[in-house]
Amino acid sequence: MTQDVHPKKSDLNTRSPAPEKQELLRAISLPLLVLYGLGVTIGAGIYVLIGATVAQAGIYAPSSFLIAAFVMAFSAGSFAELTGRFPKSAGEAIYVDAAFGKPWLTRVTGGFVILSAIVAAAAITLGGTGYVLAILDLPQPLVVIAIVVLMGTVAGWGVLESVTFAAVFTVLEIIGLLIIIIAGIWAHPDIPQRLPEVFPPLSNPAAMSAAFTTSLIAFFAFIGFDDVVNLVEETKDPIKKMPRAIILTLLIVTLVYFSVATVAVMTIPHQALATTGAPISLMFEQLTGLSPLAISLIAIVATLNGIVIQIIMASRVLYGLGNAGRIPEFFGSVNASTHTPLVSTFIVSSLVLVLALFFPISRLAELTTQIILVVFTLVNLSLATIKFRKAKAPDGVFIVPVWIPVLGFLSCIALLAGPFIL
Numbered sequence: 001m002t003q004d005v006h007p008k009k010s011d012l013n014t015r016s017p018a019p020e021k022q023e024l025l026r027a028i029s030l031p032l033l034v035l036y037g038l039g040v041t042i043g044a045g046i047y048v049l050i051g052a053t054v055a056q057a058g059i060y061a062p063s064s065f066l067i068a069a070f071v072m073a074f075s076a077g078s079f080a081e082l083t084g085r086f087p088k089s090a091g092e093a094i095y096v097d098a099a100f101g102k103p104w105l106t107r108v109t110g111g112f113v114i115l116s117a118i119v120a121a122a123a124i125t126l127g128g129t130g131y132v133l134a135i136l137d138l139p140q141p142l143v144v145i146a147i148v149v150l151m152g153t154v155a156g157w158g159v160l161e162s163v164t165f166a167a168v169f170t171v172l173e174i175i176g177l178l179i180i181i182i183a184g185i186w187a188h189p190d191i192p193q194r195l196p197e198v199f200p201p202l203s204n205p206a207a208m209s210a211a212f213t214t215s216l217i218a219f220f221a222f223i224g225f226d227d228v229v230n231l232v233e234e235t236k237d238p239i240k241k242m243p244r245a246i247i248l249t250l251l252i253v254t255l256v257y258f259s260v261a262t263v264a265v266m267t268i269p270h271q272a273l274a275t276t277g278a279p280i281s282l283m284f285e286q287l288t289g290l291s292p293l294a295i296s297l298i299a300i301v302a303t304l305n306g307i308v309i310q311i312i313m314a315s316r317v318l319y320g321l322g323n324a325g326r327i328p329e330f331f332g333s334v335n336a337s338t339h340t341p342l343v344s345t346f347i348v349s350s351l352v353l354v355l356a357l358f359f360p361i362s363r364l365a366e367l368t369t370q371i372i373l374v375v376f377t378l379v380n381l382s383l384a385t386i387k388f389r390k391a392k393a394p395d396g397v398f399i400v401p402v403w404i405p406v407l408g409f410l411s412c413i414a415l416l417a418g419p420f421i422l
Helices: 009-014 030-044 046-085 091-100 103-133 140-157 159-187 192-198 205-222 225-234 238-267 270-275 279-288 293-323 342-358 361-388 403-421
Strands: none
Touching (some): 046 091, 046 270, 046 361, 091 225, 091 293
16 A cells, blocks of 8 residues: 555644744834934933034034935935835835845845944933933943943844833933023023024135034934834834824934033033043033033933943844845844844844944044935935835825935035044
């Protein structure tokens, strides 16, 4: 008798099914999304770099923030449309892939995004360490290690928990900045009348050059609004909420930065701001006459917030690339308990720790800005290419005119080239 080598139907039915692939949890609302964007942007920016911008641009530092915001606005429009067309994690890499279909360029873009987040997180770690050391007499390496390990743990805990954690921190850091703005105007009620002083005269090339070149530093302070696109697979109704979150984040951040920078340059000696390791604490102490301990604690909270969100973002890009098959599949694995990509989170946190231990903050901030500008250049070029092909967008997607990505591309190129021309 010939043995039947084919499995019977009943055998197939009794076999164990293949393990179900774990997916990210859609748990993030619009308010949490905006607070996430504000948290990473403000934590990465004004608390760390206000002194550096004043050191380079002086009274024109607020204008440097406006120039950076202007460049960001075009890219924000491009991101707002692209996140609706392609609602996937590893957004920037996915956009470039859709436009050009070059796997090597997709990997390079994803690598740049991951690298920028890791380098930014390291820079913010050093900024936060400066505030911690102003309160506690501890070895710097010990503080750096403690901060990165703690924030990496929070990032891997769970997306709702970590984003809620970030949202609470964000509210605290915004309150701290509002106190400084109000105290500054209260102590110097002539600030609104003096606003024209912060804009460089067109007839003064040196002033224009200072404001423009410093905008490269200020640009770092705006990095973050784009991070929200990498939470698209964890957001409720992302096609509607993502564009709103991107635009609201950029508008609020611009208003806060310009206000804080204006109060700073009009109330505090520029040399003092340029040389302190804790500029916001200095402003608080001089404007209110109170101990800087409370604002220093808020500044620490702000920087911790920026770190955890950068780690979340970089790990989601690794997850997205792994999930799309562009890098080894284990990067795209999701833990069944936390519903987060723990492997990617661990790798990102480890790299942040290495950079924070061995590189200075100024170099890390400059490198982050240059990498992000390259990424934004590619993203704007991708949307322009897709639009020129007249590719139809899904229903309900936020649409911008074609000149938005074109000007976004040109403005990013100009900001990259500016320091070499001026």
